Amino acid sequence: MTTLAEYAATRELLGNLTQRELRGKYKRSALGWAWSLINPLALALMFTFVFGVVFDSRLEAQGNSDLSGIAAFPLFLLCGLLPWAFFANGVNGSIGALVANANLVKKVYFPREILIVSSVMALIVALLIELSVLGIALLVVGNVWLQFLPLILLIIALQSVFVIGVGLLLSILNVYFRDVQHFVGIFLQLWFYATPVIYPITLLNNIADREFLGVSLLTLYKLNPMTAFVEMYHQMLFYLQWPDWKLLVWATFCSFAMLALGLFVFKKLEPRLAEEL
Amino acid sequence: MTALVSGPRSGAGRDRDIAIRIESVSKRFRLYKERNQSLKAAMMRGGRATYDDFWALRDVSFEIPTGGVFGLIGQNGSGKSTLLKCMAKILTPDEGRIQVDGKISALLELGAGFHPELSGRENVYLNGSILGLSRKQIDAKFDEIVDFAGLEQFIDSPVKNYSSGMYVRLGFSVAINVDPDVLLVDEVLAVGDEAFQRKCDEKFADLRDAGKTIVVVSHALSTVRTMCDQAAWLEHGVVKEIGVPGLLIDKYVEGTHVERVAAEGGGSRWGSGDARVERVELLDDHGHPVLRVRAGAAATLRFHYATDGRIVKPVFGFGLHRIDGTHATGVNSRETFVPDFIEGEGHVDFAIPRLPLVQGSYDVTVAIVDDAALHTYEYRTKALRFDVGAGNPREAEGVFAVDGRWSFDS
Numbered sequence: 001m002t003t004l005a006e007y008a009a010t011r012e013l014l015g016n017l018t019q020r021e022l023r024g025k026y027k028r029s030a031l032g033w034a035w036s037l038i039n040p041l042a043l044a045l046m047f048t049f050v051f052g053v054v055f056d057s058r059l060e061a062q063g064n065s066d067l068s069g070i071a072a073f074p075l076f077l078l079c080g081l082l083p084w085a086f087f088a089n090g091v092n093g094s095i096g097a098l099v100a101n102a103n104l105v106k107k108v109y110f111p112r113e114i115l116i117v118s119s120v121m122a123l124i125v126a127l128l129i130e131l132s133v134l135g136i137a138l139l140v141v142g143n144v145w146l147q148f149l150p151l152i153l154l155i156i157a158l159q160s161v162f163v164i165g166v167g168l169l170l171s172i173l174n175v176y177f178r179d180v181q182h183f184v185g186i187f188l189q190l191w192f193y194a195t196p197v198i199y200p201i202t203l204l205n206n207i208a209d210r211e212f213l214g215v216s217l218l219t220l221y222k223l224n225p226m227t228a229f230v231e232m233y234h235q236m237l238f239y240l241q242w243p244d245w246k247l248l249v250w251a252t253f254c255s256f257a258m259l260a261l262g263l264f265v266f267k268k269l270e271p272r273l274a275e276e277l
Numbered sequence: 278m279t280a281l282v283s284g285p286r287s288g289a290g291r292d293r294d295i296a297i298r299i300e301s302v303s304k305r306f307r308l309y310k311e312r313n314q315s316l317k318a319a320m321m322r323g324g325r326a327t328y329d330d331f332w333a334l335r336d337v338s339f340e341i342p343t344g345g346v347f348g349l350i351g352q353n354g355s356g357k358s359t360l361l362k363c364m365a366k367i368l369t370p371d372e373g374r375i376q377v378d379g380k381i382s383a384l385l386e387l388g389a390g391f392h393p394e395l396s397g398r399e400n401v402y403l404n405g406s407i408l409g410l411s412r413k414q415i416d417a418k419f420d421e422i423v424d425f426a427g428l429e430q431f432i433d434s435p436v437k438n439y440s441s442g443m444y445v446r447l448g449f450s451v452a453i454n455v456d457p458d459v460l461l462v463d464e465v466l467a468v469g470d471e472a473f474q475r476k477c478d479e480k481f482a483d484l485r486d487a488g489k490t491i492v493v494v495s496h497a498l499s500t501v502r503t504m505c506d507q508a509a510w511l512e513h514g515v516v517k518e519i520g521v522p523g524l525l526i527d528k529y530v531e532g533t534h535v536e537r538v539a540a541e542g543g544g545s546r547w548g549s550g551d552a553r554v555e556r557v558e559l560l561d562d563h564g565h566p567v568l569r570v571r572a573g574a575a576a577t578l579r580f581h582y583a584t585d586g587r588i589v590k591p592v593f594g595f596g597l598h599r600i601d602g603t604h605a606t607g608v609n610s611r612e613t614f615v616p617d618f619i620e621g622e623g624h625v626d627f628a629i630p631r632l633p634l635v636q637g638s639y640d641v642t643v644a645i646v647d648d649a650a651l652h653t654y655e656y657r658t659k660a661l662r663f664d665v666g667a668g669n670p671r672e673a674e675g676v677f678a679v680d681g682r683w684s685f686d687s
Contacts, residue, residue, distance in 0.1 A: 107389035271369035
């Protein structure tokens with residue numbers, strides 16, 4: 001990456017690899033891109049049934065939104081599920097990216113980070129499409145979130161940085177230790193429930209006074225960067241209010257720290273990559 | 278690849294810059310006894326995997342001049358492919374460094390990175406950008422690439438429907454059209470049918486004429502012999518010798534083949550042995566076997582062969598060496614005489630109307646290879662020694678008697 005020309009070439013390669021991911025993904029499936037929406041939708045309906053119907057939990061109206069009750073539950077869920085799916089798929093996709101492209105890595109030289117970045121980029125495109133559909137649905141039911149659009153786009157960008165950072169770190173570790181992918185599979189499930197995706201964060205107010213090693217459990221809970229991201233999506237898309245600036249600062253810090261760590265480890269382990277694959 | 282220019286280097290007059298400078302490069306591979314690919318294993322061994330170091334390259338230093346074709350030869354495991362991958366930046370040397378002057382493109386595997394579900398067109402753009410071309414550059418070359426691969430009709434169908442030949446042709450076509458300053462080629466030259474081969478040969482010749490540098494790794498010694506201006510012989514990761522391919526290959530063939538067995542007359546012999554030259558005879562103009570002929574007389578070399586099974590399209594070749602080792606000539610039958618197959622025992626003759634050798638003793642080296650020169654059935658040195666006596670001319674120096682006539686205007 002010394003010259004501008006090389007940088008430009010890299011950008012094109014990134015674009016082409018992203019296109020490859022996008023075009024290859026739903027080729028030969030009749031529903032094609034609809035699958036990208038059907039998956040989170042199915043999940044949302046499932047959780048609505050389990051939590052809204054079986055457990056009969058109530059979704060209270062909050063912030064500037066009138067949305068409440070069982071009918072709004074799927075919309076609430078999707079506001080968190082879509083960013084979560086982006087994160088989880090991004091991590092899983094990155095982990096597989098180097099191994100799946102072993103043939104390429106062993107035969108052609110190009111900056112290897114591109115494989116991870118392009119697999120995340122393809123998911124960003126998917127996320128944007130999914131969020132647009134959700135956004136339209138929210139507008140239809142009267143949730144006018146458009147004023148938050150610039151900040152939402154910024155959050156998406158920040159989250160992408162975060163996902164790329166985690167992806168870089170785990171993808172290269174997975175080349176050396178193949179059980180990273182299995183470990184991550186389990187860990188992501190834990191992480192999912194430790195993030196306010198399928199429940200509102202207000203549910204946790206009852207642990208606010210409990211402590212662990214002198215630190216409030218709620219504080220620990222909020223250290224989870226995905227909590228910050230998902231909460232910000234919820235605040236803006238669903239509750240129609242500006243998120244706490246502390247969340248934004250924390251999310252920004254985590255994203256760039258993760259990217260730095262990911263890049264550092266990636267570069268450290270990259271020289272033997274072609275032979276370890 | 279034999280049709281490739283073997284004439285003088287087009288770049289002979291150019292100042293000899295260095296295209297690739299290899300400075301004491303060493304590359305170590307880890308041969309894992311038990312691989313730490315699971316965390317449990319890693320923890321149980323305290324984070325240390327047990328492995329042996331294997332030095333694929335050891336303190337390799339040489340320079341490859343700009344322009345022309347440079348060959349890397351050596352047996353399997355000699356480190357030549359590793360060196361090529363280090364040049365291509367796919368592998369990173371553990372010690373030393375490699376400086377490459379200019380844009381580099383590597384033909385290590387054709388069509389690496391093709392996506393089977395995408396069309397040929399999409400894959401050309403994808404592969405091109407992997408090899409470092411911009412969209413604009415590919416736009417400009419697209420027709421040429423498709424035309425070169427001969428895939429106009431199929432360019433919009435997914436490459437998974439391509440035959441392996443089409444696949445490889447498209448891959449080659451993209452890679453060769455990257456227009457690199459330095460092209461690294463690993464044993465992929467023999468792709469496609471004969472017509473495509475010819476096109477490749479021309480393309481290589483063009484690149485070479487344009488002053489580009491080509492580095493070739495090959496087991497096909499005849500390819501190296503005809504294509505390369507210079508070659509390096511690697512053995513167990515170290516450079517054994519660098520020099521002109523002709524001499525180098527002779528030494529290599531003499532020196533490296535473990536399957537060598539002593540043949541009668543002190544020669545050596547290697548090859549797969551599916552087809553063998555059992556005996557070589559020299560016949561005089563009456564067809565009688567002799568061991569001495571006169572310079573300028575008619576003679577025939579007769580090669581008695583025997584095969585195990587059917588050998589398809591064998592190419593016969595022989596070389597004559599003066600007993601001091603001077604290579605007098607090498608001839609093969611590829612262009613003029615390739616039987617569809619040979620089977621069992623028989624003989625082929627090479628008739629020489631006027632033997633153009635000066636007096637002395639000569640050894641016959643004989644070989645049978647397949648028509649792509651990739652597989653050697655038989656390679657036998659000193660299969661026959663014969664003498665050339667004084668004849669016409671009676672007195673001559675060197676190895677070769679020029680046929681001609683003196684005259685003068687009074």
